Amino acid sequence: MGTILIAGTVVLVLLGFSNHVWWLAAAGVLFLYLQYGRDASSSTSSGGGGSSGSMPATYQAYRKRRDQQAKWERRYRRERPLESRRQDRNK
Numbered sequence: 143m144g145t146i147l148i149a150g151t152v153v154l155v156l157l158g159f160s161n162h163v164w165w166l167a168a169a170g171v172l173f174l175y176l177q178y179g180r181d182a183s184s185s186t187s188s189g190g191g192g193s194s195g196s197m198p199a200t201y202q203a204y205r206k207r208r209d210q211q212a213k214w215e216r217r218y219r220r221e222r223p224l225e226s227r228r229q230d231r232n233k
Contacts, residue, residue, distance in 0.1 A: 147175050 154168035218225075 144175070144179070147171060147179065 151168045151171050154164045154171065158165035158168060
């Protein structure tokens with residue numbers, strides 16, 4: 143995501159040689175990325191769902207994700223008892 147924003151900023155800077163408004167747009171994009179982009183992307187990859195394989199940012203994020211996964215597994219076993227028994231036999 144950051145690479146795309148940097149490439150877009152470079153394009154806006156190059157366009158800015160003919161129209162200086164593009165330089166303002168490039169500055170705005172960089173500002174928004176630095177203000178919101180890095181924090182959002184780091185929290186998403188470390189604390190969000192999915193198996194990204196990266197270490198969580200904090201122990202609390204790890205616990206939250208682990209507890210959520212356990213909750214989903216308990217719900218699956220409760221709603222689908224036959225499938226969960228088959229899985230237990232295969233292990």
